[in-house]
Amino acid sequence: MTMWVAVLVAAGVAFALKLAGYLVPAKVLQEPHVKRVTAALPIALLAALVATQTFTGPHGSLALDSRAAAVGVAVIALLLRAPFIVVVVLGALTAALLRLAGWA
Amino acid sequence: MTAVHEKSAGTRLDPVLRRQVWRQGLSVGVATGAYGISFGALAVAAGLNLWQTQALSALMFTGGSQFAFIGIVGGGGLGATPAAIAASSMLGIRNGLYALELTQLLGVTRLRRLAAAHVTIDESTAVAVSQGDVRAARLGFWVTGLSVFVLWNLMTLAGALVGNALGDPKQWGLDGAACAAFTALLWPRLKSRDAVGIAVLAAVIAIGLSPAVPAGVPVIAAAAAALLAWRAPRTAAGQARTEETQS
Incomplete structure (x- = not known):
């Protein structure tokens, strides 16, 4: 699969999901169990993304490096209610400065 | 939220309230659009070209899914594209749930419905359902949705150009920025003990599987942690309802 095909397929699915909510009867998704699980999906996926982006190196091996420090700084910034863009910039600064100082 | 469309459909919107809704929608648009710059920069760092990056912002147009897509192809390249599509799609399910709630409120048909669907995202939904008046809700939805769309796309382009100029x-620290971005997307959702439990389980599954399976697959497998939410929350029955209205 080329990157273009992947981009267009993923975008098509994203649009179809949005449109489906305007077209389908709500019954199935309103079922409380299903509703709770679908509401929890972003939590599970985003947590998994944080974990893999931060703690895995090449070929999925465990790694502890400046990215973990970036997440630590991000959490502190979020506790202080910093806006998204500030959190992201602080994450980049942390990783870049630690790398400059010689820590992977 | 259902109370909204009982009231005042068809009446004119008070000019003061109108200005207030415009201001609210535009400020959400500016704040959200601003971080399109980080998406653009991270997408080219993940290996997408400028046009692919722009296509994601213009056509997929849902931040969490876009970040997930580039996060997974950034780690696994072309081989990880099926997992990237699966992850972005699962994150996109919530937009469909927003649409279920918005369909009556917005009262859109045909072309307008297609346009409304495209800008049905966290921010436009949040502004729409927080209004106490159906006219204000509709105005808030469109102002927010369209201003986020325009600014998100412009900032994506700016970010992609900057990212291309940066080199390595x-x-x-763009890898650190990506980790921080996912943390910031996750953070507001960790409101209950159950949510934290799901997040921890998902992280453990993902890291545990990472050495054994191709990149991207651990993230998809970790989605199973969401099944923990199948049973009712431990505390009072009202908890699920409160969480929902807060999110």
């Missing part, structure tokens, strides 16, 4: 993404 690691030297600039």
Whole structure:
């Protein structure tokens, strides 16, 4: 699969999901169990993304490096209610400065 | 939220309230659009070209899914594209749930419905359902949705150009920025003990599987942690309802 095909397929699915909510009867998704699980999906996926982006190196091996420090700084910034863009910039600064100082 | 469309459909919107809704929608648009710059920079760092990056913002147009897509192809390249599509799609399910709630409120048909669907995202939904008046809700939805769309796309382009000019993404800490971005997307959702439990389980599954399976697959497998939410929350029955209205 080329990157273009992947981009267009993923975008098509994203649009179809949005449109489906305007077209389908709500019954199935309103079922409380299903509703709770679908509401929890972003939590599970985003947590998994944080974990893999931060703690895995090449070929999925465990790694502890400046990215973990970036997440630590991000959490502190979020506790202080910093806006998204500030959190992201602080994450980049942390990783870049630690790398400059010689820590992977 | 259902109370909204009982009231005042068809009446004119008070000019003061109108200005207030415009201001609210535009400020959400500016704040959200601003971080399109980080998406653009991270997408080119992940290996997408400028047009692919722009296509994601213009056509997929849902931040969490876009970040997930580039996060997974950034780690696994072309081989990880099926997992990237699966992850972005699962994150996109919530937009469909928003649409279920918005369909009556917005009262859109045909072309307008297609346009409304495209800008049905966290921010436009949040502004729409927080209004106490159906006219204000509709105005809020469109102002927010369209201003986020325009600014998100412009900032994506700016970010992609900056990202291309930077060279080695690691030297600039862009991998740290990606981790911080996912943390910031996750953070507001960790409101209950159950949510934290799901997040921890998902992280453990993902890291545990990472050495054994191709990149991207651990993230998809970790989605199973969401099944923990199948049973009712431990505390009072009202908890699920409260969480929902807060999110």
